Amino acid sequence: xxxxxxxxxxxxxxxxxxxxxxxxxxxxxxxxxxxxxxxxxxxxxxxxxxxxxxxxxxxxxxxxxxxxxxxxxxxxxxxxxxxxxxxxxxxxxxxxxxxxxxxxxxxxxxxxxxxxxxxxxxxxxxxxxxxxxxxxxxxxxxxxxxxxxxxxxxxxxxxxxxxxxxxxxxxxxxxxxxxxxxxxxxxxxxxxxxxxxxxxxxxxxxxxxxxxxxxxxxxxxxxxxxxxxxxxxxxxxxxxxxxxxxxxxxxxxxxxxxxxxxxxxxxxxxxxxxxxxxxxxxxxxxxxxxxxxxxxxxxxxxxxxxxxxxxxxxxxxxxxxxxxxxxxxxxxxxxxxxxxxxxxxxxxxxxxxxxxxxxxxx
Amino acid sequence: xxxxxxxxxxxxxxxxxxxxxxxxxxxxxxxxxxxxxxxxxxxxxxxxxxxxxxxxxxxxxxxxxxxxxxxxxxxxxxxxxxxxxxxxxxxxxxxxxxxxxxxxxxxxxxxxxxxx
Numbered sequence: 001x002x003x004x005x006x007x008x009x010x011x012x013x014x015x016x017x018x019x020x021x022x023x024x025x026x027x028x029x030x031x032x033x034x035x036x037x038x039x040x041x042x043x044x045x046x047x048x049x050x051x052x053x054x055x056x057x058x059x060x061x062x063x064x065x066x067x068x069x070x071x072x073x074x075x076x077x078x079x080x081x082x083x084x085x086x087x088x089x090x091x092x093x094x095x096x097x098x099x100x101x102x103x104x105x106x107x108x109x110x111x112x113x114x115x116x117x118x119x120x121x122x123x124x125x126x127x128x129x130x131x132x133x134x135x136x137x138x139x140x141x142x143x144x145x146x147x148x149x150x151x152x153x154x155x156x157x158x159x160x161x162x163x164x165x166x167x168x169x170x171x172x173x174x175x176x177x178x179x180x181x182x183x184x185x186x187x188x189x190x191x192x193x194x195x196x197x198x199x200x201x202x203x204x205x206x207x208x209x210x211x212x213x214x215x216x217x218x219x220x221x222x223x224x225x226x227x228x229x230x231x232x233x234x235x236x237x238x239x240x241x242x243x244x245x246x247x248x249x250x251x252x253x254x255x256x257x258x259x260x261x262x263x264x265x266x267x268x269x270x271x272x273x274x275x276x277x278x279x280x281x282x283x284x285x286x287x288x289x290x291x292x293x294x295x296x297x298x299x300x301x302x303x304x305x306x307x308x309x310x311x312x313x314x315x316x317x318x319x320x321x322x323x324x325x326x327x328x329x330x331x332x333x334x335x336x337x338x339x340x341x342x343x344x345x346x347x348x349x350x351x352x353x354x355x356x357x358x359x360x361x362x
Numbered sequence: 363x364x365x366x367x368x369x370x371x372x373x374x375x376x377x378x379x380x381x382x383x384x385x386x387x388x389x390x391x392x393x394x395x396x397x398x399x400x401x402x403x404x405x406x407x408x409x410x411x412x413x414x415x416x417x418x419x420x421x422x423x424x425x426x427x428x429x430x431x432x433x434x435x436x437x438x439x440x441x442x443x444x445x446x447x448x449x450x451x452x453x454x455x456x457x458x459x460x461x462x463x464x465x466x467x468x469x470x471x472x473x474x475x476x477x478x
């Protein structure tokens with residue numbers, strides 16, 4: 001068969017894309033041979049706003065607006081950086097409550113990604129089911145923080161709301177129900193044709209390529225890279241609550257699905273351990289002083305490593321706030337994976353990356 | 363955070379010597395505007411499986427300087443390099459403008475004293 005070169009645009013608005021990103025695929029017949037992307041459709045100037053418009057103690061609420069899905073990880077990364085520059089101890093209870101919210105965020109974010117992967121496989125019933133089962137987790141976040149999406153829960157010095165015994169019972173009950181459902185999901189993603197065989201060997205990133213392209217998060221762990229900021233940072237007490245590193249080896253869509261499913265199970269376990277071992281004490285410590293110096297903090301967001309760099313000089317307005325989001329640094333790896341794949345698989349591959357353009361363009 | 367000062371002339375060789383893909387993880391390229399004509403550029407790395415380990419190579423860039431590219435060593439650095447071009451208006455070798463900003467956007471918004 002003769003080769004025919006076709007240029008196919010995908011996005012910036014497309015039914016298979018959740019957020020604005022534009023790809024230009026150059027295909028030889030059905031195979032993608034070259035790819036170009038444009039990620040800059042929603043740049044909002046958050047970094048500039050943080051070093052010109054807002055005082056350092058308001059920034060946890062500003063950076064939460066970088067992303068609706070991982071708002072808590074943005075506020076928390078920034079707050080941990082500011083706390084380190086101001087100095088002072090954060091109570092153990094506040095730290096546990098922070099991790100509880102981060103892990104609940106990971107659960108519902110991973111479920112959203114799995115739902116979209118299912119949808120791309122033509123399995124719309126599974127999409128609806130996953131989205132339905134995700135709702136109780138968002139209800140939990142609302143019960144803990146007061147909001148479903150923009151939590152504004154973390155502030156410099158701790159958290160803004162304590163947890164009541166009723167909410168603890170709700171957490172235990174909801175997680176118990178979800179855990180049994182997750183076991184069914186794992187079995188289906190392992191054995192259902194649409195969700196397993198369909199995705200084996202598709203969109204593969206090898207371990208060597210993952211190193212070469214600095215892959216992070218579930219994308220890296222699905223390729224066998226043993227990397228997770230939860231074990232590379234001591235800022236949060238992950239060593240006390242049962243964190244387990246999840247890796248797979250095949251680096252394809254199937255492996256990325258399985259990593260996310262296993263991470264949901266581990267996050268459920270960690271949340272249960274947190275509520276069982278919740279320390280007594282205050283949830284907020286008033287820190288005196290203003291940020292002075294520079295620091296880098298890292299936190300494992302649902303899509304991978306989130307980094308904040310802040311620099312202050314004892315003034316209310318910081319000199320610099322730098323936000324390095326997971327999707328931003330994964331884009332070169334995404335582009336590499338597409339090459340050599342069938343165009344028909346592109347939407348499913350993209351969904352398996354779980355990209356967040358709101359974070360990327362910030 | 364371990365900081366190592368480099369120059370625009372030697373940064374590529376220093377990073378080439380330092381960087382071991384299975385040991386070091388490239389986080390990003392960062393810029394900090396210091397005054398009207400000087401920007402600090404930082405190449406930030408962490409170590410896989412090591413607790414709280416970050417290494418920062420830094421240099422000071424003046425108006426008109428061109429930052430050398432490290433894409434030959436770390437292909438994923440291209441996106442961070444393009445971001446520096448857009449945000450600070452500094453030229454980076456092999457990195458074109460337009461990652462985030464269009465021609466009619468506010469240009470180099472993170473450069474020192476850039477007015478809205």
